[in-house]
Amino acid sequence: MNLLRRGLLNGFDRAEALLDRVFTPVHNPLKQLGALGTLFFAVVIVTGVHLYIGYDTSVSGAYGSVEYLSVSAWFLAGVARSLHRYASDALVLVMLLHAAREFARDRYRGARWFSWVTGIVAMLLVYGSGIGGYWLVWDELAQFIAIVSMEWLDWLPIFGEPIAGIFVAPDALDDRFFTLLIFLHIALPLMLALVLWLHLQRISRAAYRPPWRAALGAMAMLVGLSVVFPAVSHPPADLARLPAKLGLDWFYLAAYPLMDRLPRAATWGGGVALLILFTALPWLPPLRRRVVAVVDLDYCNGCGRCNDDCPYNAIAMVARTDGKPFETQAVVNPGLCVGCGICVGACPPSTPFRTTVDLPTGIDLPDPSLKDLRGQTLAAAARHQAGGPRVLVFACAHGPAAATEFPASVTLPCVAMLPPSFIDFALSRHLADGVMLAGCDSSACYNRLGERWTDERLAGKRDPRLRARVDRARVAVSWVGRQSGDEFRAALSAFAARLSARAAEGDKR
Amino acid sequence: MISRIVRWAAQLVILAGIAAFIGALSVAPAFTYRPADMAFIRINFTHGAPRAECWRPTQAELTKLPPSQRRPNDCPRERPAIVLRFELDGVVLLDESLPPSGLSRDSPSPIYRGFSVAPGPHRLHLAMRDNPRTKEYDYTSDFDVMLSPQQNLVIGFDPRSGGFRIR
Ligand code: HEM
Ligand code: SF4
């Protein structure tokens, strides 16, 4: 399992690094897969409504109405049909990549299981909707889908007589069936919309909308494809003949040749086994130790910052229970918490300047705790290499190894766990000449919002802010992925060079 | 840093590549469901063999049974299997006993079976026995057909219209 994941991860890392350079990290399609999925789904819905208006739900009329829409009708209807098809195909493409990427990036276990499992339900609904859509066209491809689907379902001993029978004899099929099909083709996407809403329930500020330039690029691609290569039908279905050569849409129908050629027991068994395996992935080994944030009411003043910053909606503000003169207090839902520590970095009492030994704060992780962070900061400061300016690195565990393995470094589950006061602490206590925050990949934060909150806190736009007295020239940040150790090293040397130049200037003065 | 123009060009190339990938995979590679130079015969119907006669024990027989089983008549729910034979141009392609369906084996026997055959003239011989006590076939039919390539000939069965029929 680990091997498979590592292989996938390396692939994604390489491809993302390449596309970062072409599209910039913010517009990198591989970092926007979920959001592109919602965009494509929206395109499918809008064009689908347009097509529905012209669709004829009868055996004899279905094919003709789709042909009319795409060939004779208004130019836009033809493009709408092509867009409907290609956006559906693009949806499958980004959906599969998105699932593979969340798996590769190890973002499917622990509290994230819910997104994973609802994602699988969404995937089934996408396939159901798409296959139903091809069926509605009632051309030779649809006939093939109908026969193979029904023969496949007939393997289950639930129907008294073979239901495939109605698709092999011309007189057995009636219009009611098409009414049922179009009902399903509308009901399944509606269910999909509901499941996608559920899919995003456990995360806050979900990135369901791509940045507008990425959206524009994706739309331009779909429209271009629709105009250059419009979607067409096969010849009309004819139950007195069996189709021969078919242009399959492999995004939706890849399983159909197997369902037709392999023994039913094998395809049913294999299909069900795969589904169970994928659904159970979050609970399969290698298991991970779970770390969950804990609130200490003695230090919580109910400010709500943790609630605002938590990327996983794991913190609720509830009425005070301990009689302190505050209105609310924070409560962690352990089932939702992924242990990123971002809340620790947000909590006002989280500062290393205090004299208490245990450094208690309003909300803390058991490991590493705020106390551990201060201890590790002091220990790292004792490991500065001789020569050159002394740079202290706070490194995200999901960033490049060059950062986490740097001698004078402290590794955190997310750089946003670091309260900005630690930077002030390191510089004002002369623990370092400069502080570098080394996060994970830009626009691909493992804990979703860590990059955003860190940048805003340092820029003084979000509480807790980095104090104004801190010399910004002695602070640097780096957002590069696991594979980009060289870029991290380059940024570190450049930072060190700037610090040296300043020191030399200071000496001259 | 790559220059702006190179980046734009690269974006265009990548988007066009993805579009080409989507467009291509949405219709190709082609898949051949059934060879275009063959015809097909499909036997598809359900037929329930009549249930066996009820057993009506005499008074003497009844008294021999344990009291809990003394019923004036015993009508089986189960249907017998049907026997179906299909010959194409004198070659036997099917000669099988088809069991009834349903958990208590009381529903008709379904058959859904396909045969790939060369196009052209063919003689079909069909025979079915739905009564386990007879040795004779209860229904037989012969059809002379001319099959064209890709034709899908369906053999059905309807006892009310006299037995086998082709569509
Ligand atoms: C119709 C298809 C889908 C759409 C439109 C979609 C969309 C999204 C979006 C917008 C997010 C939020 C990203 C963020 O803000 O960080 C997300 C997260 C997620 N998706 Fe999907 N998704 C789809 C299918 C799937 C599938 C098939 C899977 C896996 C089986 C999956 C697994 C996940 C996981 C695990 C997360 C959570 C990531 C995290 O917790 O950090 N999704 N999805
Ligand atoms: S560690 Fe804190 S911020 Fe992170 S998920 Fe848990 S409660 Fe939310």
Ligand code: SF4
């Ligand atoms: S940030 Fe700290 S003080 Fe504020 S509500 Fe959360 S736990 Fe309480």
